[in-house]
Amino acid sequence: MATLEVKDLHVEIKEEKDQTREILKGVNLTMNTGEIHAIMGPNGTGKSTLSQTIMGNSAYHVTKGDILLNGESILGMPVDERARKGLFLAMQYPAEIQGVTNAEFLRAAINSRRPEDDQISVMDFLKELDKNLSLLDMSEEMTERYLNEGFSGGEKKRNEILQLLMIKPTFALLDEIDSGLDIDALQVVSKGVNSMRGDNFGSLIITHYQRLLNYIVPDVVHVMMDGRIVKSGDADLAKKLESEGYAGLRDELGLDVDLVDDNR
């Protein structure tokens, strides 16, 4: 069993004129393989910041706290090393890279985890690729196109999940993998994630919609507000939020937090 722990994590970002702003204000979270966690929360509360910080995006500065993978701090590791240790982030806004085909990129990613003298064979790679393409209902043509270039919003999301299935990380952080997906695509993407479920896989799913959690049923649901996890519970917590909204929870917890809706 593998464990990912986030301990009292404080994160700042740089804004204009050397100003800094604290986004995460002490996040605590522990997840094990075999578990699916969901994080919900209002816009701008720091969900993407949390996932990017775990992955190692250098735009986010950890000022306090720690992130541990199997008890070892990963804060000093660059992003590629964290990835090779088993972390994966399906990004809210994946980059587009011209000149590099999707297939070539996937092979490079797989091979980066393997020793120089044991790179994946073309046959094995194609077999695995075909299997996952059909699971995700994607055409082979997508893999010969340049990485994400000109992909529609939904195609990009599917492509993130294709990478997940090919790379097979230990922990996957999925940031709004459901946004912009039509109902069919939502089911396909969920099928992909569910196919990874098992004792050797854990996932942290960031979403705004209970609907995704009908397809990928979480073991734990966390609610994040203003840079902290303010409540955790089981799958029912998401349903409750859906009907009552964040304002209800905030008032119930007696939190002093501005929500976007309040300003309207």
Added chain:
Amino acid sequence: MISAVQDYEAVKTAVKTAASAHGEPQWFVDRRLAAIDAMQDLPLPEMKRYDFHRWPLMDNMTLTFRDSDKHLADHLPKADNQIRFVQVGQTTVAVNLPDELAAQGVILTDIFSAFREHSDLTKKYFMEKVTKYNENKLTAYQQAFLNSGIFLYVPKGVVIKQPIEAFLIQDSTVKQAMVSHVLIIAEEDSQLSFIQHLTTEGDVANAAHCMVEVMSGANSHVHFSSVDELGEQTYSFLHRRANLSRNARFDWAIGIVNDQNTLGDITSELIGEGSHSESKVIAVTTGKQSNGINNRVVNRGKHTTANISQRGVLLEKSELVFNGIGDIIHGASGANAEQENRVLMMSNQAHGDANPILLIDEDDVIAGHAASVGQVDQNQLYYLMSRGIDKKLAQRLVIRGFLGAVLDEIPLPEVRQEMIDMIERKLEDGQHFE
């Protein structure tokens, strides 16, 4: 650059003796001597925002002929049914031209044989029509000290489907400047693609002057690509020019990854109405090397189209200047000239420049330009690395993407792949020292 006082009369006497002993026809010997006379007062070629005056390009003012070791070409991939020409130093190692093309009148031979055997053509075209020997000091030097090269003639209406590959291997196992010339005459309605490979064997410090002149006849279709990989001890001057006749189509696809300083000068002269040229250049610089590249198109004829697209990548402490020069001459109504010059800085100690220079003397034209000097996109790098790919490979992939806009448009897949491979090699070299 030239030792203070050269005794030009002595140089002429020596050149005359060497050229005659080499069996050159009198008309060419005379041209050499005229070039030496002209050289003395001519300026160096103009290169905006770039200084190469101190480069040792013309240290060698002697003309000598010697045989090179043919085995220096042994590493070339075997290819029996390719059209190819291989020259090591001044020694022609192989000329492969299918009989049926020879029967149609195609000529592929070394330049000196052409002076002797096809003097009607060479006399008329060699540094007379496309590039004139007395344009500047370096063109005069070219004619005076020429010591190797190729002549290709494609008669009217002949279509050569297979690419013609020329391997020009600089022999730097000895002290000897490479002064090489590729003269191509593509007659009306002909079609061909020519792939040049420039490499160096040996590590003696020598200059390389590699000139290409192409005469593109009416309705001809010529594609010229070059993969330039000259050695670390070679300062080079690469002068390439094409004249386009009516409705001719001409493409340059050039990858410059030499290991020493390079002055590149690429020109398309669109003389005939309706002619069209595409100039694509990729350059990668590493170490302390410096490359200055002029990519020039001149719209002279009506309704001519001339596009420039250049991409450069700089590593370490290198320098790269791209000048995109669009010259639209008065009377070239309906001309169209677009250019894009972009450089990517992989190091903050490198110095890159992308200058669009437009000289437009006609109202009825469409001309546009884009230029940029930028850093590698951190977002792209992060994305690739977040999948486990290490930083250096991620950088190379992003660079490939950046070069992709030019690479993609190279029509011959084998040339495209060769360029990708050589760029990859060069990038790995450059990253090695970071």
